[in-house]
Amino acid sequence: MSFVSSPLHMLERARSAFDVKTLERVLNFGHQGGFVPQEYDVDAHTGFFPPEPLPKLTAEFSIWEEALEKAQGLLYLASNQTEEAVSMRPQGECWRDAVRSWPILDTGSFSSNIRLLQRAHLVLAWVLHFYAHSIPKTYHIPTPRFSFLAPSPFRLPSAVDEQHPIPECVFRHRTETERGFYTVSAAVELKGVEMLQIIEAYMNLPNVTESTAIVKIGRDLVALAKIVKDLTEIFASVRDTIDPEAFFWLCRPWWNGSEVKGSQPGWIYEGVPNSASLDLAGPSAGQSSVMHALDIFLDIDHKLTQKRQPAPTEANKKSEQGFMERMRKYMPGKHREYLARVGAVPRSVREVARTTPSLQEPYNEVVAALKRLRDIHIRIACLYIVNQSTKTPPTASGVAADDVKKAADGHARGTGGNQTTILLKAGRDATQRAMLMDA
Numbered sequence: 092m093s094f095v096s097s098p099l100h101m102l103e104r105a106r107s108a109f110d111v112k113t114l115e116r117v118l119n120f121g122h123q124g125g126f127v128p129q130e131y132d133v134d135a136h137t138g139f140f141p142p143e144p145l146p147k148l149t150a151e152f153s154i155w156e157e158a159l160e161k162a163q164g165l166l167y168l169a170s171n172q173t174e175e176a177v178s179m180r181p182q183g184e185c186w187r188d189a190v191r192s193w194p195i196l197d198t199g200s201f202s203s204n205i206r207l208l209q210r211a212h213l214v215l216a217w218v219l220h221f222y223a224h225s226i227p228k229t230y231h232i233p234t235p236r237f238s239f240l241a242p243s244p245f246r247l248p249s250a251v252d253e254q255h256p257i258p259e260c261v262f263r264h265r266t267e268t269e270r271g272f273y274t275v276s277a278a279v280e281l282k283g284v285e286m287l288q289i290i291e292a293y294m295n296l297p298n299v300t301e302s303t304a305i306v307k308i309g310r311d312l313v314a315l316a317k318i319v320k321d322l323t324e325i326f327a328s329v330r331d332t333i334d335p336e337a338f339f340w341l342c343r344p345w346w347n348g349s350e351v352k353g354s355q356p357g358w359i360y361e362g363v364p365n366s367a368s369l370d371l372a373g374p375s376a377g378q379s380s381v382m383h384a385l386d387i388f389l390d391i392d393h394k395l396t397q398k399r400q401p402a403p404t405e406a407n408k409k410s411e412q413g414f415m416e417r418m419r420k421y422m423p424g425k426h427r428e429y430l431a432r433v434g435a436v437p438r439s440v441r442e443v444a445r446t447t448p449s450l451q452e453p454y455n456e457v458v459a460a461l462k463r464l465r466d467i468h469i470r471i472a473c474l475y476i477v478n479q480s481t482k483t484p485p486t487a488s489g490v491a492a493d494d495v496k497k498a499a500d501g502h503a504r505g506t507g508g509n510q511t512t513i514l515l516k517a518g519r520d521a522t523q524r525a526m527l528m529d530a
């Protein structure tokens with residue numbers, strides 16, 4: 092082992108490995124009591140994404156990883172009545188039997204490794220969705236019961252391993268569409284890193300009323316408007332890469348969560364008290380931490396707590412005002428803390444712009460850009476969800492004529508469980524309301 096003789100040498104060596112900004116953050120220069128995103132597991136280069144892809148779980152947990160891998164070529168939606176889907180039902184049942192017979196695995200060995208915990212969460216969440224949505228439902232047993240807690244070793248039966256011929260086309264179509272959706276969402280998240288740098292700079296300004304600070308804020312708002320415009324283009328690119336039919340009928344049903352609807356309970360996790368009453372929304376890009384950060388930084392009032400103009404419409408009032416806050420429950424805890432910290436800044440950028448004439452226009456430009464983004468997003472949701480739900484399902488979906496209405500029943504709902512257009516328009520209108528009127 093070689094020793095470094097002085098802190099200066101150490102600094103020099105470290106400089107070659109990191110950029111200076113990162114280094115300063117690590118050493119906490121200039122951030123005494125300040126805002127350091129890394130403390131909230133927000134990376135300087137990848138933002139809310141981990142800096143590296145999540146590592147696979149160790150051999151001890153291979154049953155989880157293997158089950159997920161196999162599920163992707165094996166399971167069909169319960170609603171799929173095509174010949175292939177029906178012929179694959181026994182293999183699906185074997186897969187679910189195997190999952191039911193899993194032993195309880197102790198995750199203590201990696202309880203301090205956040206990346207492995209995240210990987211475990213990701214793998215088990217998808218296994219759960221594959222499990223729940225592939226169970227052929229009957230009208231008499233509306234509630235699928237399942238458990239990860241039964242005590243016998245997991246082994247996939249040979250019937251599954253032989254891999255009876257699997258029809259490729261439906262899977263490929265679904266996988267490509269799904270990949271397209273994740274890629275666009277990831278592009279938004281990564282483009283958003285530039286925005287997080289602006290937020291960080293604002294949070295660390297010693298005095299937001301100083302003239303140099305005002306010049307900096309003005310410049311950053313101009314840059315932010317450009318970033319939001321770029322984000323809008325990324326959103327709009329879904330139309331080039333994602334097929335609406337495959338999105339609505341082949342992918343999206345797998346993402347639905349367990350909603351508690353009236354007297355019908357949600358999914359029951361055996362061994363978990365009151366699990367049927369848990370609010371377990373499916374994944375939604377509404378959980379994107381970067382988009383929440385932007386809203387919070389600009390002080391967009393989704394909850395309609397501020398008196399702003401124009402007054403909310405009746406439809407605005409009917410939408411779920413706590414939706415964005417509810418979606419934060421699905422984010423990693425540290426990211427929630429990051430958002431709370433940004434929201435707790437003593438003077439929001441909106442407040443500073445309101446009282447600083449030179450900042451009103453650049454602030455309004457960002458808000459206008461975000462409103463346009465939400466307009467485009469509404470059009471996308473109509474194209475991919477509302478319109479699709481009124482169409483005849485494609486043959487590959489295997490949805491039987493009698494079941495079309497049931498399958499499309501959630502047509503006006505997002506995977507997060509809300510009436511799509513009302514919710515998204517309320518978000519767009521809340522954005523518009525942040526506009527400073529006397530500019």
Ligand code: HEM
Pocket residue numbers: 272275276279280326329333338374375376377378379382383465468471472475476504505506507508509511514515518519
């Ligand atoms: C095919 C593409 C897309 C469709 C059909 C779509 C649809 C929806 C729907 C239905 C909702 C309502 C909430 C729910 O219940 O889930 C929603 C919300 C949301 N989506 Fe998307 N979305 C798409 C792409 C994206 C992308 C790429 C992002 C980027 C992160 C995104 C960000 C959001 C956000 C932040 C919300 C919360 C509401 C808001 O901020 O206005 N969406 N989306």
